[in-house]
Amino acid sequence: xxxxxxxxxxxxxxxxxxxxxxxxxxxxxxxxxxxxxxxxxxxxxxxxxxxxxxxxxxxxxxxxxxxxxxxxxxxxxxxxxxxxxxxxxxxxxxxxxxxxxxxxxxxxxxxxxxxxxxxxxxxxxxxxxxxxxxxxxxxxxxxxxxxxxxxxxxxxxxxxxxxx
Amino acid sequence: xxxxxxxxxxxxxxxxxxxxxxxxxxxxxxxxxxxxxxxxxxxxxxxxxxxxxxxxxxxxxxxxxxxxxxxxxxxxxxxxxxxxxxxxxxxxxxxxxxxxxxxxxxxxxxxxxxxxxxxxxxxxxxxxxxxxxxxxxxxxxxxxxxxxxxxxxxxxxxxxxxxxxxxxxxxxxxxxxxxxxxxxxxxxxxxxxxxxxxxxxxxxxxxxxxxxxxxxxxxxxxxxxxxxxxxxxxxxxxxxxxxxxxxxxxxxxxxxxxxxxxxxxxxxxxxxxxxxxxxxxx
Numbered sequence: 421x422x423x424x425x426x427x428x429x430x431x432x433x434x435x436x437x438x439x440x441x442x443x444x445x446x447x448x449x450x451x452x453x454x455x456x457x458x459x460x461x462x463x464x465x466x467x468x469x470x471x472x473x474x475x476x477x478x479x480x481x482x483x484x485x486x487x488x489x490x491x492x493x494x495x496x497x498x499x500x501x502x503x504x505x506x507x508x509x510x511x512x513x514x515x516x517x518x519x520x521x522x523x524x525x526x527x528x529x530x531x532x533x534x535x536x537x538x539x540x541x542x543x544x545x546x547x548x549x550x551x552x553x554x555x556x557x558x559x560x561x562x563x564x565x566x567x568x569x570x571x572x573x574x575x576x577x578x579x580x581x582x583x584x
Numbered sequence: 585x586x587x588x589x590x591x592x593x594x595x596x597x598x599x600x601x602x603x604x605x606x607x608x609x610x611x612x613x614x615x616x617x618x619x620x621x622x623x624x625x626x627x628x629x630x631x632x633x634x635x636x637x638x639x640x641x642x643x644x645x646x647x648x649x650x651x652x653x654x655x656x657x658x659x660x661x662x663x664x665x666x667x668x669x670x671x672x673x674x675x676x677x678x679x680x681x682x683x684x685x686x687x688x689x690x691x692x693x694x695x696x697x698x699x700x701x702x703x704x705x706x707x708x709x710x711x712x713x714x715x716x717x718x719x720x721x722x723x724x725x726x727x728x729x730x731x732x733x734x735x736x737x738x739x740x741x742x743x744x745x746x747x748x749x750x751x752x753x754x755x756x757x758x759x760x761x762x763x764x765x766x767x768x769x770x771x772x773x774x775x776x777x778x779x780x781x782x783x784x785x786x787x788x789x790x791x792x793x794x795x796x797x798x799x800x801x802x803x804x805x806x807x808x809x810x811x812x813x814x815x816x817x818x819x820x821x822x823x824x825x826x827x828x829x830x831x832x833x834x835x836x837x838x839x840x841x842x843x844x845x846x847x848x849x850x851x852x853x854x855x856x857x858x859x860x861x862x863x864x865x866x
Binding site for chain 1: 598603
């Protein structure tokens with residue numbers, strides 16, 4: 421792997437992987453740190469990787485590092501304290517009014533189990549297809565579909581409480 | 585998917601316009617780690633470079649060799665002086681007056697070779713072949729003692745122990761000398777057994793040995809051993825033959841006194857260490 425090749429992987433995957441970490445942890449700084457670690461260790465071990473494995477590998481490494489971080493700081497119950505979403509720069513005005521809606525979503529997402537939330541956000545925010553998510557997380561498409569279904573059911577229920 | 589949008593038609597669209605923001609952008613983080621992302625430096629060393637380096641090394645070695653080879657130590661003796669020269673392997677040379685010995689101390693382990701002008705008595709330690717080069721020829725030995733005389737028109741080698749090989753510059757064949765043998769190549773060829781060793785190498789013990797030697801030669805020998813000048817103008821007197829063996833006296837004047845006692849001659853002092861020999865007027 422040359423520095424140029426590494427840079428192209430970095431450009432393609434840094435933010436998606438970081439967001440994946442954020443979807444799981446809800447901690448932006450931690451996500452950034454871990455993601456940086458992931459890419460550095462990919463560079464250090466570059467000789468052992470074949471390029472076609474790189475995508476699931478990045479997610480796997482990111483997930484593992486996050487788990488071991490949790491293990492290290494001995495957080496038994498990982499409480500998601502906050503999950504903040506922003507309106508993206510190209511958001512139409514009509515949605516900018518919907519602050520409450522956004523907060524309702526954030527609350528609903530925080531109530532979701534981690535695995536469902538991650539998959540749900542990867543699909544909705546990252547706009548990845550189920551297949552793409554399955555590939556990245558090295559899961560079956562069926563598992564993704566199941567997690568999505570469960571996540572949507574929960575979110576629908578939560579949003580109904582907000583009477584939207 | 586089929587089941588998702590019915591009850592909340594906006595969900596998918598709405599979510600599309602949400603995003604996550606971080607303090608550090610992707611590019612900020614890249615700047616953090618960029619210094620570590622570097623191609624390990626692979627030194628491409630061209631063959632030309634290797635060849636050049638090797639050539640330089642070889643040249644350096646040659647230069648060292650040449651340097652070691654060409655470093656020369658020279659010992660000279662003036663008239664009236666003997667010197668003892670120690671060689672790196674413990675061999676020893678006693679240099680007679682008005683002689684010069686050259687050798688290469690750092691090349692000695694490669695080749696035991698010395699250059700001689702004049703006369704020297706060699707005591708060679710055992711070892712590899714030891715060669716003495718002179719203008720008129722080469723003398724080679726393994727470990728022995730011998731006397732080499734290479735004067736202006738005289739080349740003579742005398743062996744006292746061991747075996748000596750002599751090869752003249754002019755002659756194609758070489759001669760092997762065993763103890764007691766003397767070989768003269770100049771002025772005329774002569775090979776002989778010397779009965780009295782002292783006759784050849786007496787000089788090294790500061791002894792004069794003359795065996796029926798014409799007086800002018802005696803005078804020359806005195807000049808060599810003391811410096812100064814001894815002239816004999818009388819042709820008859822020049823031809824007088826002198827036979828003697830005696831410890832060299834301290835001065836030229838004293839040496840000439842030995843002649844005064846032997847012959848009916850007078851020593852005329854001309855000053856500045858110059859003496860003239862005259863027959864005594866009756």
